[in-house]
Amino acid sequence: MKKKQLFLTGLLMAFLLSTGNYAMAQKDTTMWITLLEYRVHDESVFQKNYPIVKAFWLKADTGIEWARLGNTSESGRVYSLAFFKGADNFGAFMAKRVKTGDAFTAKEPAISKENMQNINGATTRSIWIRIDSLSHYEANYKMDNYDFRKLQFITVSPDKIKEFETAASKQLKMDVANGILYNFIVFKCTDGYPTNTYMLVLPDKSITDYYKNREARNAKRDQNKSAYAPLHKILVDWIAINRIDHLNRVK
Structure with missing residues (x-):
């Protein structure tokens, strides 16, 4: 009887551990993104075809992809982003992305050919993870409600990563405490760029709104200079700005 009780207890513990791990996986809301950057010969071709590409991938990756976002930019690059909530969804995408790409080519050969011929130069592929402690969203934030994004690529001194993130988190908390509420999203690179590279994304309604709102934010900060x-000073001393770009969402 004692051996039977121990066996049943072992089974119960194994069940609880497995369901606990499953529950944790279900609650994984870590945001991953893949980013493609390249230049094109004709932006109008990208703008025409991107909605078709987006709709196909979102349908093919139902339950895996969280969102897709395509942008043209002031620098002449196009930026194509796919978003995933949780490592499991990101892994599922990576496992099937080649087959899904082949399926799109088979279904839309003319568009695939036109897109390939439109690429002007090399393509940069990278993977990023959102740093929630450094990010903030306005109430009821929806990605598609913001047609403009200011983008910054920065690198942080490799030996100052922890100090940088601590200082940036403190500044964000000060902004919130002072009523400076805006969309400020930070991603850290895991592949494609050095891992001390961060991408800062600042969505707004338009480029005019962004710079008008930035002036208002800075005026509030000046009151607590x-x-x-x-x-x-910490942030300026430990980072280097590698790129600033202005992005426009492709609808």
Whole structure:
């Protein structure tokens, strides 16, 4: 009887551990993105074909992809992003992406050919993870409600990663405490760029709205300049801005 009880207890523990791990996986809301960057000969071709590409991939990856976003930019690059909630969904996408790409080519050969011929130069592929402690969204944020995005690529001194993230988190909390509420999303690269590379995304309604709102934010910060100054110095000393770009969403 004692052996039987121990056996049943072992089974129960195994069940609880497995369901616990399953529950944790179900709650994994870590945001992953894949990013494609390249230049094109004709932006109008990208703008015409992207909605078809987007609709196909979202349908093919139902339950896997969270969203897709295509952008043209001031620099002449196009940026194509796919979003995934949780490592399992991201892994599922990576496992089937080649087959899904082949399926699109088979279904839309003319569009695939036109897109390939439109690429002007090399394509950069990268993978990023959102840093939630450094990010903030306005209430009721929806990606498709924002047609403009300011983009910054920065690198952080490799030996100052922890200090940078701590200072950036403190500055964000100060902004929130001072009523400076805006969309500020930070991703850290895991593949494709050095892993001390961060991508800052600042969505707004338009480029005019962005710079008008930025002036208002800076005016509020100036009212508490002595509190912000030490954090600002840390951030300036430990980062290098590699690229600034203005993006326009392809609808």
